[in-house]
Amino acid sequence: xxxxxxxxxxxxxxxxxxxxxxxxxxxxxxxxxxxxxxxxxxxxxxxxxxxxxxxxxxxxxxxxxxxxxxxxxxxxxxxxxxxxxxxxxxxxxxxxxxxxxxxxxxxxxxxxxxxxxxxxxxxxxxxxxxxxxxxxxxxxxxxxxxxxxxxxxxxxxxxxxxxxxxxxxxxxxxxxxxxxxxxxxxxxxxxxxxxxxxxxxxxxxxxxxxxxxxxxxxxxxxxxxxxxxxxxxxxxxxxxxxxxxxxxxxxxxxxxxxxxxxxxxxxxxxxxxxxxxxxxxxxxxxxxxxxxxxxxxxxxxxxxxxxxxxxxxxxxxxxxxxxxxxxxxxxxxxxxxxxxxxxxxxxxxxxxxxxxxxxxxxxxxxxxxxxxxxxxxxxxxxxxxxxxxxxxxxxxxxxxxxxxxxxxxxxxxxxxxxxxxxxxxxxxxxxxxxxxxxxxxxxxxxxxxxx
Amino acid sequence: xxxxxxxxxxxxxxxxxxxxxxxxxxxxxxxxxxxxxxxxxxxxxxxxxxxxxxxxxxxxxxxxxxxxxxxxxxxxxxxxxxxxxxxxxxxxxxxxxxxxxxxxxxxxxxxxxxxxxxxxxxxxxxxxxxxxxxxxxxxxxxxxxxxxxxxxxxxxxxxxxxxxxxxxxxxxxxxxxxxxxxxxxxxxxxxxxxxxxxxxxxxxxxxxxxxxxxxxxxxxxxxxxxxxxxxxxxxxxxxxxxxxxxxxxxxxxxxxxxxxxxxxxxxxxxxxxxxxxxxxxxxxxxxxxxxxxxxxxxxxxxxxxxxxxxxxxxxxxxxxxxxxxxxxxxxxxxxxxxxxxxxxxxxxxxxxxxxxxxxxxxxxxxxxxxxxxxxxxxxxxxx
Numbered sequence: 001x002x003x004x005x006x007x008x009x010x011x012x013x014x015x016x017x018x019x020x021x022x023x024x025x026x027x028x029x030x031x032x033x034x035x036x037x038x039x040x041x042x043x044x045x046x047x048x049x050x051x052x053x054x055x056x057x058x059x060x061x062x063x064x065x066x067x068x069x070x071x072x073x074x075x076x077x078x079x080x081x082x083x084x085x086x087x088x089x090x091x092x093x094x095x096x097x098x099x100x101x102x103x104x105x106x107x108x109x110x111x112x113x114x115x116x117x118x119x120x121x122x123x124x125x126x127x128x129x130x131x132x133x134x135x136x137x138x139x140x141x142x143x144x145x146x147x148x149x150x151x152x153x154x155x156x157x158x159x160x161x162x163x164x165x166x167x168x169x170x171x172x173x174x175x176x177x178x179x180x181x182x183x184x185x186x187x188x189x190x191x192x193x194x195x196x197x198x199x200x201x202x203x204x205x206x207x208x209x210x211x212x213x214x215x216x217x218x219x220x221x222x223x224x225x226x227x228x229x230x231x232x233x234x235x236x237x238x239x240x241x242x243x244x245x246x247x248x249x250x251x252x253x254x255x256x257x258x259x260x261x262x263x264x265x266x267x268x269x270x271x272x273x274x275x276x277x278x279x280x281x282x283x284x285x286x287x288x289x290x291x292x293x294x295x296x297x298x299x300x301x302x303x304x305x306x307x308x309x310x311x312x313x314x315x316x317x318x319x320x321x322x323x324x325x326x327x328x329x330x331x332x333x334x335x336x337x338x339x340x341x342x343x344x345x346x347x348x349x350x351x352x353x354x355x356x357x358x359x360x361x362x363x364x365x366x367x368x369x370x371x372x373x374x375x376x377x378x379x380x381x382x383x384x385x386x387x388x389x390x391x392x393x394x395x396x397x398x399x400x401x402x403x404x405x406x407x408x409x410x411x412x413x414x415x416x417x418x419x420x421x422x423x424x425x426x427x428x429x430x431x432x433x434x435x436x437x438x439x440x441x442x443x444x445x446x447x448x449x450x451x
Numbered sequence: 452x453x454x455x456x457x458x459x460x461x462x463x464x465x466x467x468x469x470x471x472x473x474x475x476x477x478x479x480x481x482x483x484x485x486x487x488x489x490x491x492x493x494x495x496x497x498x499x500x501x502x503x504x505x506x507x508x509x510x511x512x513x514x515x516x517x518x519x520x521x522x523x524x525x526x527x528x529x530x531x532x533x534x535x536x537x538x539x540x541x542x543x544x545x546x547x548x549x550x551x552x553x554x555x556x557x558x559x560x561x562x563x564x565x566x567x568x569x570x571x572x573x574x575x576x577x578x579x580x581x582x583x584x585x586x587x588x589x590x591x592x593x594x595x596x597x598x599x600x601x602x603x604x605x606x607x608x609x610x611x612x613x614x615x616x617x618x619x620x621x622x623x624x625x626x627x628x629x630x631x632x633x634x635x636x637x638x639x640x641x642x643x644x645x646x647x648x649x650x651x652x653x654x655x656x657x658x659x660x661x662x663x664x665x666x667x668x669x670x671x672x673x674x675x676x677x678x679x680x681x682x683x684x685x686x687x688x689x690x691x692x693x694x695x696x697x698x699x700x701x702x703x704x705x706x707x708x709x710x711x712x713x714x715x716x717x718x719x720x721x722x723x724x725x726x727x728x729x730x731x732x733x734x735x736x737x738x739x740x741x742x743x744x745x746x747x748x749x750x751x752x753x754x755x756x757x758x759x760x761x762x763x764x765x766x767x768x769x770x771x772x773x774x775x776x777x778x779x780x781x782x783x784x785x786x787x788x789x790x791x792x793x794x795x796x797x798x799x800x801x802x803x804x805x806x807x808x809x810x811x812x813x814x815x816x817x818x819x820x821x822x823x824x825x826x827x828x829x830x831x832x833x834x
Contacts (some may be wrong), residue, residue: 054593098813154500154815252819253815254485381583401593404591404661404663405590405658405659405661406592406816407667408667408816409814
């Protein structure tokens with residue numbers, strides 16, 4: 001048994017590939033806890049960032065700068081009365097939020113936080129991820145139907161139409177990226193160095209970007225960029241966020257599909273929605289933004305050796321700097337904590353908050369110190385850069401929410417079918433044409449000679 | 452066999468029931484709904500998302516203001532009018548005071564008129580700011596709401612300093628104003644004008660050229676000039692349809708003829724034009740306020756009005772340009788201390804009847820946009 005558990009330590013692949021169920025379970029728990037953590041932080045960050053964009057303060061009372069607000073919210077939601085409308089279709093009403101959460105978290109099985117940091121890797125990982133993430137709409141339709149009420153019904157109908165429409169544009173953009181994994185040349189226009197069969201494995205796609213020394217968002221510039229933008233728009237629509245938040249359009253449909261939900265059930269919907277946001281962001285990151293790779297991953301700089309601290313002769317000074325970034329970020333957060341603790345009002349009533357902020361700073365700094373330790377430092381890289389990219393995407397979600405009005409239903413459909421779909425087809429065609437251009441040139445030459 | 456290739460077939464099908472025989476859905480919107488601006492209840496007949504017809508049900512905020520007037524003296528009734536259109540209470544008070552003054556045949560002294568103009572125009576800006584914020588929120592843009600409320604706060608602060616109240620100000624008295632301006636009033640108003648001018652640009656930056664905003668408002672809730680006039684629609688809604696009708700210009704009151712300002716009008720009569728007209732009106736109001744503050748005369752602030760107001764027997768109709776349209780007061784006096792009958796012509800109530808015409812054939816989302824663009828206040832609709 002112990003051997004079975006320890007045998008994975010020497011492995012450089014995911015526990016699923018190593019066929020180690022124990023570590024797979026551990027990884028599942030870590031991913032579940034981590035994503036829930038991200039959702040909680042996102043909850044706080046969204047309220048704060050949105051508030052500051054809207055000349056408000058946001059939560060300020062529960063903990064320093066409202067840091068404990070998500071916990072207070074969760075407690076409130078757990079203790080609320082569980083209301084189920086008398087006319088509701090009870091089993092489906094009960095099942096819908098559970099379905100949304102389960103589906104949103106299932107996709108994370110194949111999300112590669114690092115080359116070995118995923119639950120498992122499948123040869124159809126991307127397909128699995130897309131398939132699972134599009135199942136979420138089923139929960140929304142169930143919720144709308146089971147509520148037996150007009151507003152939720154309209155919300156869920158809108159949602160299903162929206163998801164189906166945007167799934168197609170999304171799929172075309174994704175195929176373009178998958179196609180790129182098959183063109184073996186390096187650099188932005190690396191063509192003519194042969195082709196291979198592409199891969200649908202999430203880890204394989206990142207490794208292809210690693211091998212080609214280019215993030216696919218820059219490959220065949222601007223083709224990859226356009227595909228990425230299509231995906232970035234479609235993924236906002238997929239997760240029902242502003243400006244595509246029609247299924248829960250507050251000013252029109254009261255609360256859309258979750259009008260009749262409250263308390264814990266409602267919070268499950270929110271958890272599912274935010275987890276889905278993280279999931280689609282990770283697809284975008286894996287496909288176009290180099291997954292776990294740091295920026296400029298192929299630049300190493302002159303190699304350097306520091307005894308007891310840096311014993312990677314094959315890595316350069318740029319790598320050293322990049323390896324220190326995670327700790328640096330945490331030190332920066334700690335600094336913010338200390339700085340703001342000093343800026344807090346000197347009133348005795350504020351003392352618990354000031355102490356809390358100091359404590360948080362100490363914790364942050366402590367984690368930063370741990371991250372400096374070479375064994376941790378060398379293993380945390382992938383995860384750090386992946387999560388940092390997720391954070392950027394989540395911030396974009398908040399930014400959209402503060403900026404855009406909401407589309408109308410027919411306009412939403414028009415954007416999906418008349419803009420994104422043709423552009424996606426064009427991008428797909430261009431990807432293939434550029435990638436195969438040497439062969440095409442040879443083929444045309446051949447035809448000319450033959451004539 | 453039905454010919455599905457005929458153009459317009461799918462549009463007709465819902466009505467005739469030959470194809471896709473879908474049931475009509477009746478959706479009850481309100482009186483408790485986030486974007487019916489109070490307690491308006493709209494019953495929508497829907498074919499999918501398409502609106503086949505609407506029915507407005509009002510009266511949830513009815514307080515019998517007109518009946519109350521018959522049991523109060525003229526002076527006692529003055530604060531009640533503030534509770535009708537509570538976001539533009541200063542305008543309400545001005546209209547009432549002007550009506551009773553006409554009945555009494557007195558005129559407010561120039562200084563009082565200037566103070567009235569300054570406060571009324573500030574109130575117009577506040578009303579339009581509140582409208583803009585909530586209208587944008589209805590269409591899904593959250594942020595303008597907070598911007599407009601931040602800036603409206605400065606106006607309310609001036610009101611508070613002037614008369615002690617922020618919303619239901621009761622700023623004017625029959626025959627003038629009760630209060631002299633406070634120390635530093637002019638500076639405050641000037642400071643506000645300087646402060647708010649770039650802020651209006653900020654709202655516009657967020658919305659005017661925003662693609663989604665344009666798509667959501669252009670061509671939505673169209674109403675032609677003829678229809679608008681036929682329905683008695685007034686205010687910015689009428690002007691956005693291209694009719695240059697502003698009572699401040701057409702029949703000036705309270706010395707409005709002395710100020711130089713323009714009446715912005717729209718072309719198409721859609722929601723976007725109404726937005727542009729109201730934003731332009733905010734700028735024009737600022738112009739009026741700046742002129743008034745610069746040239747405010749010295750002198751008394753109350754005309755000679757008897758302690759007990761007993762107007763002669765007669766009737767009078769006075770209307771002013773409130774932020775939402777023509778606000779009229781019809782007062783019948785029987786020579787006693789109380790009005791025999793008082794009738795208010797509320798702009799929101801009259802404008803609201805255009806709703807059905809504007810949303811028929813549109814989508815559910817447009818209903819919300821049009822309710823917002825009509826700028827109704829239910830306190831005034833129901834009275």
